[in-house]
Amino acid sequence: MKISELSRTTGVPVASIKYFRRQGLMPAGKATAATLAEYGQEHVQRLRLIKALTTLGGLSIAATRDVLTAVDQAHSADSALGAVSYALPVPVAESPVGDAEREAETGSAAEAEVAALIADMDWQAPSTSPHVEGLTAALRELKRLDADYRPGELAAYAELARSIARLDLDRAAAFGDDPVALAEQAVIVFALSAPVLELLRRLAQEDQVRRRVAGDAVDVDADADTDAAVDADID
Amino acid sequence: MKISELSRTTGVPVASIKYFRRQGLMPAGKATAATLAEYGQEHVQRLRLIKALTTLGGLSIAATRDVLTAVDQAHSADSALGAVSYALPVPVAESPVGDAEREAETGSAAEAEVAALIADMDWQAPSTSPHVEGLTAALRELKRLDADYRPGELAAYAELARSIARLDLDRAAAFGDDPVALAEQAVIVFALSAPVLELLRRLAQEDQVRRRVAGDAVDVDADADTDAAVDADID
DNA sequence: AGTGGCTAGATAGTGGCAGTATCTTCGAGG
């Protein structure tokens, strides 16, 4: 198909398709002449994936390129999952703030906490893993806010994270054979279900909030507008 | 303290502090003269929170303002949690793509799926909740990629989300009395532990990937070149 | 053969965001 058709089927403007190509997010069409190229189903799929990663996954163009590069280079089924996992951006930007003395102290505390957690969970991950570093940075940030996790809380979350990861891997592994297809599936499971999970968590939180407000913690008929207040304030 | 001191203690440039003020993210200092204002500990705390929300939470300035406004307006402990919950941005940007016929079909399917899930989980949430809408949008996106959750999978995640939300609420509710303090804690728990949770999930995924590759639980069909490939490719 | 409508590729322009810098005015404190 021609680029205009590709654009129509995917809803992505021609100019954007060209832009993605320039940024190395997708291959060029097969040129049939100096000014004409043929695009196929794989381009449609790729565009969908790009769109999903940027809008749903919130990835930047650069991050998307890294991920897609990892997908394309996946040569064995085994390496595909790991490569994708490491290509995904870590959702923590390091803040290069001063306050040096406090920093040194809480920083190493966070590091030790992470190390202890990984040991407790019997997780296999090198201390150079971006996830380990990211987690350390995040805990450090929270410490600066005096919002640390209490002992054991982090482990409780970690236990749940483990359960989630099991579900994730089962979902990802369902595409056993072709490395690239597997990698693509991994991208979807790893990157794109993060927002779904977060939304589920938010929904569950909302439910919990309503229950606690409506019920046990508060004497409802203490004042009539309690219920209304929630809906009103919530705006 | 003077603005220059506030800047030094927090590591935030004076110009940025002024900018945040203009954007309505923090109150002005108490003016002691036409060209001098006094800042206090609450400004330090607020700046820390702003920094955490933007860097760790990844919120935009506008989103941060919404959240902080909700925090400041929390008048009752009950409304605080709900208000914060609704003020947080939903991690899905709606993509206004064409492909109308397919859209209509998958769109309503997603809607029904979400409704069924909420019913199954016995969750209390109006269909107008941003979380419900966000989840619907996210599932719609995934459907467009042909990456739906299989029946039951979503419920399994939802069950785990419920457990997580329980932990969250326990953490948030620890600050029982002052509405604003409670709201602030809620911000931290709701918005800032999302990246922590995501990182834990990534770590657990990494562990799972290594374990499955290493051999023992290869329910994926075995592929020959295993061990070394992981560490090598993962770069 | 001619012409209208695409196309590729290159380059330049746009709009939003998050700051950052500058400029003016003016009070505080040595």
Added chain:
DNA sequence: CCTCGAAGATACTGCCACTATCTAGCCACT
């Protein structure tokens, strides 16, 4: 009393993700 710094307003910058324009060329239909 005079210099330093602060307040507030406004302008500027850099980055990002597109989007538009421009040139040159080919395809297909008449």
